[in-house]
Amino acid sequence: MPAIIVCQLCNKEFEAKRSDACYCKDCQNIARQRRQTQYELHHKEPCPECGKPMVRHAKLCKECNNKQQPWRKVGEDNSNWKGGRTKTNGYVYIRVKRISGGAGQSYKAEHHLVWESHYGLLPKDYIVHHLNGVKDDNRIENLIAMPRKLHSPKLTIEPYEKRIRELEEKLKATVPTS
Numbered sequence: 001m002p003a004i005i006v007c008q009l010c011n012k013e014f015e016a017k018r019s020d021a022c023y024c025k026d027c028q029n030i031a032r033q034r035r036q037t038q039y040e041l042h043h044k045e046p047c048p049e050c051g052k053p054m055v056r057h058a059k060l061c062k063e064c065n066n067k068q069q070p071w072r073k074v075g076e077d078n079s080n081w082k083g084g085r086t087k088t089n090g091y092v093y094i095r096v097k098r099i100s101g102g103a104g105q106s107y108k109a110e111h112h113l114v115w116e117s118h119y120g121l122l123p124k125d126y127i128v129h130h131l132n133g134v135k136d137d138n139r140i141e142n143l144i145a146m147p148r149k150l151h152s153p154k155l156t157i158e159p160y161e162k163r164i165r166e167l168e169e170k171l172k173a174t175v176p177t178s
Contacts, residue, residue, distance in 0.1 A: 085110075090135035111138045115145060127151055132164050141167070 005016045009027040023031045047054050047061035054061045075081065084095035086107065093107040115128045118140050126145045130137060
């Protein structure tokens, strides 16, 4: 049976389903936050790792807990570290720097790094094309930079088919047959 009760915070009358209710719906969250703040002010345990105060029911403070999370470990500290190399859609990507303030990394395509180490920065709107079509064959003799507009199968494959055949024949000639 509902009862009419006076809220202890705002002194408004409200209808409560329980006879032991003390606060109206508007004041319930305020009262809960006040209780929690009072509890944390008087019952803070020190962190066993660093000695900083912890919130209740915690085993470590927030900073120490974040350090212990295995999925937060990045780079060489991560158990899945593969030396900073990854492969996506056939292309090889190399980790070049860590993004400050974040857990992520910055990767760059290996064929771009190889081309830029030989010829300098890649011009704007240019791409690095693999002459033999093998995306992870990043030898400098297999790479060419070209404007993005000219990168189509007709314009890139036909002129270089002859050169690829010559290189393959040259390679066969240098490898001894058994």
